[in-house]
Amino acid sequence: MPALDVAGEFETIERLLRPLAHPEWGRGLADDVAVLPSRPGYDLVLTKDAIVEGVHFLPDDPLDTVAKKLLRVNLSDLAAKGAEPFGYLLACFWSERCGWPEREAFAAGLAEDQAKFGVHLLGGDTVRTSGPASFSLTAMGWAPTGATVSRAGAQVGDLVFVTGVIGDGLLGLKAARGELSLEPERLQALMDHYRTPTPRVDFADVIRNFATASVDVSDGLPADLGHVVRASNVGLALNLNVLPLSAAAQAWFDDRVDPQLSLEDLASGGDDYEIAFTAHPRHEETLRREAERRLLRLTKVGEVTSGSGLTVVYDGQPIQMARSGWTHG
Amino acid sequence: MPALDVAGEFETIERLLRPLAHPEWGRGLADDVAVLPSRPGYDLVLTKDAIVEGVHFLPDDPLDTVAKKLLRVNLSDLAAKGAEPFGYLLACFWSERCGWPEREAFAAGLAEDQAKFGVHLLGGDTVRTSGPASFSLTAMGWAPTGATVSRAGAQVGDLVFVTGVIGDGLLGLKAARGELSLEPERLQALMDHYRTPTPRVDFADVIRNFATASVDVSDGLPADLGHVVRASNVGLALNLNVLPLSAAAQAWFDDRVDPQLSLEDLASGGDDYEIAFTAHPRHEETLRREAERRLLRLTKVGEVTSGSGLTVVYDGQPIQMARSGWTHG
Incomplete structure (x- = not known):
């Protein structure tokens, strides 16, 4: 018309x-x-x-x-x-x-x-x-040709890594909505992350060369790793205790009374736009070196196991999370 | 969010x-x-x-x-x-x-x-x-490689063709809005054209092989030919009298009191999704044969001239159109 x-x-x-x-x-x-x-x-x-x-x-x-x-x-x-x-x-x-x-x-x-x-x-x-x-x-x-990494290649014994930090997407949204009380520069850093996340474009070649399966963290780390688990038909243990936090997220976290629930929230908030991927343990040193060269934080957050389904671990124990991740409508 | x-x-x-x-x-x-x-x-x-x-x-x-x-x-x-x-x-x-x-x-x-x-x-x-x-x-x-036809290749002396019929887009919209009084089967044909126009996919190879410039008719024939004229830096004479009409459009047209204004409306209504293109006169017979093989109407509606700008001709005389075509917002 x-x-x-x-x-x-x-x-x-x-x-x-x-x-x-x-x-x-x-x-x-x-x-x-x-x-x-x-x-x-x-x-x-x-x-x-x-x-x-x-x-x-x-x-x-x-x-x-x-x-x-x-x-x-x-x-x-x-x-x-x-x-x-x-x-x-x-x-x-x-x-x-x-x-x-x-x-x-x-x-x-x-x-x-x-x-x-x-x-x-x-x-x-x-x-x-x-x-x-x-x-x-x-x-x-x-x-x-043929080098595009899918969600489906994770192998039992692979390690699970995530780039950057997790949780700033969620806290950034809260900050932008005026729902957080933190120092002004912390709030600004979180809002900046929410509004202009940094896609890990300069890590793409490393992913291509070493990742067996990979996904970007948009729905929330457990939800996105869940995609990998299902596509690869494997199990995966995610260790909440090592979740990489920004300084601002750490400041927020330090004020919480329930650390487990707070980590669950940070993990599952989504909007992080980091890369979560699996790779064979023999590449761990190379991956760390390549990340360091790019001044990029890289954290080993879990491992691929036999069985099926995602297991979230806190203080060495499997836990049930209230929710595994937001879904974007 | x-x-x-x-x-x-x-x-x-x-x-x-x-x-x-x-x-x-x-x-x-x-x-x-x-x-x-x-x-x-x-x-x-x-x-x-x-x-x-x-x-x-x-x-x-x-x-x-x-x-x-x-x-x-x-x-x-x-x-x-x-x-x-x-x-x-x-x-x-x-x-x-x-x-x-x-x-x-x-x-x-x-x-x-x-x-x-x-x-x-x-x-x-x-x-x-x-x-x-x-x-x-x-x-x-x-x-x-390199065969994609642009708007910019029209040459002085080229003929201007259009596939199918022009004006059913406009009349189909009027029909869908209940603004036309015609026989039910005519109204249905027009509404069908408005809702599901036929893209000339099976004429693409002919366009690729013979057209010097080409555009699909979405904004209205004069407006779309105007794009060709400007991109090719040529003049173009469009003959309104030969505008190809469907049986339904012809029935509507026959009831009008002002044929020139009616043709202007049909030409500039847009939403036709036919192909308007220019080609060297030596290809005219081949183009007609290729169109006929595809049971596709093909009409010579004008020619490319020296100078610049589109000239709309009615009864052998250049006319000023009230509007040259809708622009889709």
Whole structure:
């Protein structure tokens, strides 16, 4: 159905999105399609996420950070599979609150992250909605033929690792909602993590070379490891006591009265965008060295066992968690 | 931000979308990413459209036809560029009206069109929105390296052709809104065209081999030819008198008092999803033969001239049109 007054859409494409286009493959966003040359020896790896204001981001989240987070959660998926990102397509459903300054902020966020992560816009669509602002992004990367890491390759005896820290996604959301009392710089660090998580793009090659199974931590560590367990048809023991926490999360944790429940909450909060993966024990030293070279924390949080299902361990005992992870709607 | 009650999303993926997945490249929609093998000798051609209830489709359009139209408008873009479609990624923003029966209908529409057009689902995301139902689709096709047809190759002296008929998109929308009085079977034919236009997928190879510039007719024939004119830096004369009309459109047209204005409306209504293209006159006979073999109407509607800009001609005279085409918001 045609809409009459859409000067804003034309301007948005011309002035805000066109400067982001891939210099060659995006055809200046002026030709209905993007055209990618074949890259023999490589597979094309694709992922797509959709986000809605009020569900996946807060109505008062600045739109530059909304754009960055949308791109980053997709780059996180690619990194966890061992793929190197190069481009994306974007659909914007602008709500009434998305005036020109908001659209400029959105594009500025993309421009910054394009430079940071070496990706370009390849195409997309921009429309208006009477509902909440929504966005969908299809991200693309390359991986050498057959090298993309799945959820399904974990072997009994493999170790389980996680990059970075877990729990800042949950605490960052609480901080952004004004639900935490911590020192201002701690709150800011947590909100920054929530709004602009760091996808482990520079660890993708290590994942590709050493991980037997891998997943990014978006639903919550137990839930995401649960995906690996089911796809690989193995058991897995996750040790809550060694959950890697940021300084801010540690400060929050130190004030809790129930450490076990607090660790469960941090583990299962999701929105962490770290990589959880399994690897043979003989690679442990190499993995630690590669992580250190990238100034990236790497924590051994468990091991792959025979049997089936995820076992969460606290103080050496298997526990039942109240919930295994959020599911994003 | 996590949402708690999303059993519907899990079920939607498991029971409705997974059966649509590409048997190999889609990884059963169970691995965060799709993985496409390289196809040496071919470019990957990508396009993306976003649609919103109340803007691009009517609130009472059945969801199986909404799904089909979403897929088809993207396949139309690929066909106009000479690319052969094979797959797509999909983002669904389900509104409150999208219960299980509506989601089933949506998936059933996709299943039918997957079989019809030889494409498979490769991945995507499904979320809920408090706003109008919205969808975004990224379609993918192959074209031999360098063979993708752009808007920019029209040469002075080329002829201008259009496939099928023009104007049924506009009249179909009017019919669906109850704004037309015609015989019931005419109304149905127009509504069918509006809800499930036929992308000219089986003409893509002809376009690839003979078109110098090409575009699909979505904004309206003058507006879309205007894209070609600007990209190719040429002039173009469009003869309104030969506009190809369906039997239903002809019946509507015969009742009008102002034939010129009526043709302008039909030409500029958009939503036709035919292919408008330019080709050297020496290929005219071949083009007609290839169209005939496919039982496809092909009409010469103008020619490429020196100068710049689109000239619309009626009864041998250049005219000023009140509007050159809708722009989709």
